[in-house]
Amino acid sequence: MNTTDHIGTNKNYKDRLFRLLFAEKKYGLELYNALNHTEYSNAGELEIRTLEDAIWMKMKNDVAYLIRDILSLYEHQSTMNPNLPVRGLLYFADMFRGILRGKHIYGTRLVTLPTPVYIVFYNGDQEIGEEKWLKLSDAFAHGNGQSKMELLVRVLNINGGHNSQLMERCPILKDYAVLIGKVKAHRGEMDFGESVKRAVEECIAEGVLREFLMTRRAEVMNSILTEYDEEKVLADIGQERYEDGKAEGKAESILELLEEGGDVPEELRDVILSETNIETLKRWLKLAARADSIKTFKSQM
Known part of the structure; x- marks a missing residue:
């Protein structure tokens, strides 16, 4: 499995802003430390293990890290998707398939796998409190009564006023939430393209993600615009619209x-x-x- 610092060379697909930002190892390590109350300082210890062919609606929307045998999958969502555990199961299965390549899983010795962790950062309008847990067994036809197989997804609310301690431990996540929050706030006031531009300009002026936005401004704006376009498509073809x-x-x-x-x-x-x-x-x-x-x-x- 290919591991690189810079994710994505296929220009037919675009990175979401979350992936664009946290694919940088220094930011990824800051986020990992904040979530796990660790103090790792060597970004070289963190391996980016994101699957390059994991595409949803022409967008790459996740980032995966491996550090000290912990395999963490992080993702941002603005809608509450009950199928996240199913997606996580398929994602980790693909990752483990690559990790196990060349190992003898039919032998008598137990193979060792990194411990999987799936966390979603949510900033949608549905109220979920500080966090919400989604279970794979909820998708089972007979629930978990006939099976003990399980996969849990931790959904963390990053809307303003939520998970303040996490935000303080991870300033880059706090800044990301501020930028997305500004985009949402301006959406009702002006054309969406203008709302993105205004949000980026305000963040630069206020020192929010300033270095990142100054160096990758066009890429950031394009990723946000494309992401919201894809959300509109999902809304248009979603089940709720046709109920x-x-x-x-x-x-x-x-x-x-x-x-x-x-x-x-x-x-x-x-x-x-x-x-x-x-x-x-x-x-x-x-x-x-x-x-x-x-x-x-x-x-x-």
């Missing part, structure tokens, strides 16, 4: 979700578009949102 809509709208949303994963076969397209039963389409819409491939979706129909 009370027409059958045609639900069918189109199913196709849009599936087309993110590849070309939809003509026969499957015809079946979806010809369905008029609202409840059936609701069920298919949920399956399409969860399916990791068209093949998976077809097997669940």
